Amino acid sequence: MRKTNAEIAAEVRERICLNGGAGEILLHEGQLATEFGVSRTPIRQVLQMLAYENLVETRSGIGTIATPLDPGKMEADFRAFAAILTACGKCPTDQEHVAGQVLDRLRDARRFLDRSAGPDSALIRALSAYLEATVWLVGDHILATALRSAYWRQVRWGLHPDRPKLDDRFVIFRDRLDDCVALAEAGDPAPLLAKLTELPVSHMTGLAPQG
Structure with a gap:
Protein backbone atom coordinates (compact mmCIF):
# COMPACT_ATOMS: atom_id res chain seq x y z
CA MET A 1 0.00 0.00 0.00
CA ARG A 2 1.25 3.46 -0.92
CA LYS A 3 2.43 5.46 2.07
CA THR A 4 0.69 8.75 2.82
CA ASN A 5 2.60 12.03 2.78
CA ALA A 6 2.48 12.07 6.58
CA GLU A 7 4.01 8.57 6.76
CA ILE A 8 6.77 9.48 4.31
CA ALA A 9 7.46 12.69 6.25
CA ALA A 10 7.69 10.69 9.49
CA GLU A 11 10.31 8.35 7.99
CA VAL A 12 12.42 11.18 6.57
CA ARG A 13 12.11 13.08 9.86
CA GLU A 14 13.38 10.03 11.76
CA ARG A 15 16.43 9.81 9.50
CA ILE A 16 17.28 13.45 10.05
CA CYS A 17 16.87 13.24 13.83
CA LEU A 18 18.77 9.99 14.19
CA ASN A 19 21.65 11.37 12.15
CA GLY A 20 22.22 13.65 15.14
CA GLY A 21 23.68 16.41 13.00
CA ALA A 22 26.75 14.26 12.34
CA GLY A 23 27.27 14.94 8.67
CA GLU A 24 25.22 16.49 5.90
CA ILE A 25 22.12 14.71 4.59
CA LEU A 26 21.27 15.42 0.97
CA LEU A 27 17.66 14.62 0.08
CA HIS A 28 17.23 13.78 -3.61
CA GLU A 29 13.63 14.09 -4.79
CA GLY A 30 14.11 11.40 -7.42
CA GLN A 31 15.70 8.92 -5.04
CA LEU A 32 13.00 9.46 -2.43
CA ALA A 33 10.27 9.11 -5.06
CA THR A 34 11.73 5.81 -6.20
CA GLU A 35 12.20 4.54 -2.65
CA PHE A 36 8.62 5.28 -1.60
CA GLY A 37 7.06 4.39 -4.94
CA VAL A 38 5.49 7.79 -5.57
CA SER A 39 5.89 10.65 -8.01
CA ARG A 40 8.01 13.68 -7.25
CA THR A 41 4.94 15.77 -6.42
CA PRO A 42 4.19 14.15 -3.02
CA ILE A 43 7.92 14.15 -2.25
CA ARG A 44 8.01 17.91 -2.84
CA GLN A 45 4.99 18.25 -0.54
CA VAL A 46 6.74 16.19 2.12
CA LEU A 47 9.90 18.28 1.89
CA GLN A 48 7.78 21.42 2.20
CA MET A 49 6.21 20.01 5.37
CA LEU A 50 9.68 19.37 6.79
CA ALA A 51 10.81 22.85 5.73
CA TYR A 52 8.00 24.31 7.88
CA GLU A 53 9.55 22.37 10.78
CA ASN A 54 12.98 23.81 9.93
CA LEU A 55 14.31 20.30 9.38
CA VAL A 56 15.28 20.84 5.74
CA GLU A 57 16.32 23.74 3.55
CA THR A 58 17.04 24.25 -0.14
CA ARG A 59 20.44 25.52 -1.23
CA SER A 60 21.17 26.85 -4.68
CA GLY A 61 23.32 24.48 -6.71
CA ILE A 62 23.05 21.74 -4.08
CA GLY A 63 19.40 20.85 -3.55
CA THR A 64 17.47 20.01 -0.41
CA ILE A 65 19.53 19.19 2.66
CA ALA A 66 18.84 18.59 6.34
CA THR A 67 19.20 21.96 8.05
CA PRO A 68 22.64 21.91 9.74
CA LEU A 69 22.96 22.31 13.48
CA ASP A 70 25.30 25.13 14.50
Missing part, protein backbone atom coordinates in the same frame (compact mmCIF):
# COMPACT_ATOMS: atom_id res chain seq x y z
CA PRO A 71 27.13 24.26 17.76
CA GLY A 72 27.61 27.96 18.43
CA LYS A 73 23.84 28.43 18.53
CA MET A 74 22.90 25.49 20.74
CA GLU A 75 22.30 27.59 23.85
CA ALA A 76 20.30 30.17 21.88
CA ASP A 77 18.26 27.36 20.33
CA PHE A 78 17.46 26.04 23.79
CA ARG A 79 16.40 29.47 25.05
CA ALA A 80 14.11 29.91 22.05
CA PHE A 81 12.60 26.49 22.67
CA ALA A 82 12.04 27.26 26.35
CA ALA A 83 10.35 30.58 25.51
CA ILE A 84 8.04 28.99 22.93
CA LEU A 85 7.20 26.13 25.28
CA THR A 86 6.30 28.59 28.06
CA ALA A 87 4.16 30.65 25.68
CA CYS A 88 2.29 27.53 24.53
CA GLY A 89 1.51 26.68 28.13
CA LYS A 90 -0.18 30.06 28.50
CA CYS A 91 -2.37 29.64 25.41
CA PRO A 92 -4.54 26.58 26.01
CA THR A 93 -7.28 25.47 23.68
CA ASP A 94 -10.84 26.36 24.71
CA GLN A 95 -11.96 22.72 24.79
CA GLU A 96 -13.37 21.72 28.16
CA HIS A 97 -12.24 18.09 28.16
CA VAL A 98 -9.17 16.25 26.99
CA ALA A 99 -9.90 14.81 23.54
CA GLY A 100 -9.57 11.09 23.07
CA GLN A 101 -6.90 11.70 20.44
CA VAL A 102 -4.68 13.35 23.05
CA LEU A 103 -4.91 10.42 25.44
CA ASP A 104 -4.32 8.00 22.57
CA ARG A 105 -1.17 9.82 21.50
CA LEU A 106 0.21 9.87 25.03
CA ARG A 107 -0.43 6.15 25.40
CA ASP A 108 1.22 5.64 22.02
CA ALA A 109 4.24 7.59 23.23
CA ARG A 110 4.52 5.37 26.31
CA ARG A 111 4.31 2.18 24.22
CA PHE A 112 6.87 3.41 21.72
CA LEU A 113 9.25 4.37 24.51
CA ASP A 114 8.97 0.89 26.02
CA ARG A 115 10.07 -0.54 22.66
CA SER A 116 13.02 1.80 22.30
CA ALA A 117 16.55 0.54 22.84
CA GLY A 118 18.30 3.88 22.40
CA PRO A 119 18.42 6.48 19.64
CA ASP A 120 16.07 4.64 17.30
CA SER A 121 12.81 4.94 15.38
CA ALA A 122 10.74 3.95 18.41
CA LEU A 123 12.17 6.85 20.42
CA ILE A 124 11.46 9.32 17.61
CA ARG A 125 7.90 8.02 17.37
CA ALA A 126 7.45 8.44 21.12
CA LEU A 127 8.70 12.01 20.91
CA SER A 128 6.47 12.66 17.90
CA ALA A 129 3.39 11.35 19.72
CA TYR A 130 4.23 13.54 22.73
CA LEU A 131 4.51 16.58 20.47
CA GLU A 132 1.20 15.86 18.75
CA ALA A 133 -0.56 15.56 22.11
CA THR A 134 0.89 18.91 23.15
CA VAL A 135 0.05 20.69 19.90
CA TRP A 136 -3.55 19.46 20.16
CA LEU A 137 -3.96 21.40 23.41
CA VAL A 138 -2.34 24.66 22.24
CA GLY A 139 -4.98 27.20 21.27
CA ASP A 140 -2.85 29.38 19.00
CA HIS A 141 -1.89 28.07 15.55
CA ILE A 142 1.16 30.30 15.20
CA LEU A 143 2.57 29.12 18.52
CA ALA A 144 1.83 25.51 17.66
CA THR A 145 3.70 25.89 14.37
CA ALA A 146 6.66 27.50 16.13
CA LEU A 147 6.67 24.72 18.71
CA ARG A 148 6.99 22.05 16.02
CA SER A 149 10.06 23.72 14.56
CA ALA A 150 11.75 24.39 17.90
CA TYR A 151 10.88 20.94 19.26
CA TRP A 152 12.43 18.95 16.42
CA ARG A 153 15.53 21.10 16.44
CA GLN A 154 15.96 20.36 20.13
CA VAL A 155 15.37 16.65 19.62
CA ARG A 156 18.21 16.73 17.10
CA TRP A 157 20.41 18.44 19.67
CA GLY A 158 19.40 15.83 22.25
CA LEU A 159 20.54 13.02 19.95
CA HIS A 160 23.74 14.74 18.85
CA PRO A 161 26.85 12.54 19.25
CA ASP A 162 28.38 15.06 21.66
CA ARG A 163 25.41 14.84 24.07
CA PRO A 164 25.28 12.55 27.14
CA LYS A 165 23.89 9.03 26.88
CA LEU A 166 20.13 8.55 26.97
CA ASP A 167 19.72 6.15 29.91
CA ASP A 168 18.76 8.68 32.58
CA ARG A 169 16.62 10.65 30.15
CA PHE A 170 14.57 7.55 29.34
CA VAL A 171 13.61 7.24 33.01
CA ILE A 172 12.63 10.90 33.17
CA PHE A 173 10.62 10.64 29.95
CA ARG A 174 8.77 7.52 31.20
CA ASP A 175 7.88 9.24 34.47
CA ARG A 176 6.68 12.32 32.57
CA LEU A 177 4.53 10.22 30.27
CA ASP A 178 2.99 8.33 33.18
CA ASP A 179 2.04 11.65 34.81
CA CYS A 180 0.61 12.98 31.54
CA VAL A 181 -1.45 9.86 30.88
CA ALA A 182 -2.94 10.10 34.37
CA LEU A 183 -3.81 13.77 33.84
CA ALA A 184 -5.30 13.01 30.42
CA GLU A 185 -7.45 10.28 31.95
CA ALA A 186 -8.66 12.78 34.55
CA GLY A 187 -9.97 14.85 31.65
CA ASP A 188 -9.00 18.45 32.48
CA PRO A 189 -6.92 20.01 29.65
CA ALA A 190 -5.37 22.83 31.75
CA PRO A 191 -3.19 20.79 34.15
CA LEU A 192 -2.29 18.41 31.33
CA LEU A 193 -1.00 21.23 29.11
CA ALA A 194 0.87 22.67 32.09
CA LYS A 195 2.62 19.33 32.60
CA LEU A 196 3.31 18.86 28.89
CA THR A 197 4.93 22.28 28.64
CA GLU A 198 6.93 22.27 31.86
CA LEU A 199 10.51 23.26 31.13
CA PRO A 200 11.89 19.94 32.41
CA VAL A 201 10.57 18.50 29.15
CA SER A 202 13.99 19.60 27.97
CA HIS A 203 15.68 17.21 30.34
CA MET A 204 13.67 14.22 29.23
CA THR A 205 15.11 14.61 25.76
CA GLY A 206 18.51 15.78 26.96
CA LEU A 207 17.98 19.29 25.68
CA ALA A 208 18.96 21.39 28.67
CA PRO A 209 22.18 23.39 28.42
CA GLN A 210 25.17 21.59 29.79
CA GLY A 211 27.22 22.85 32.71
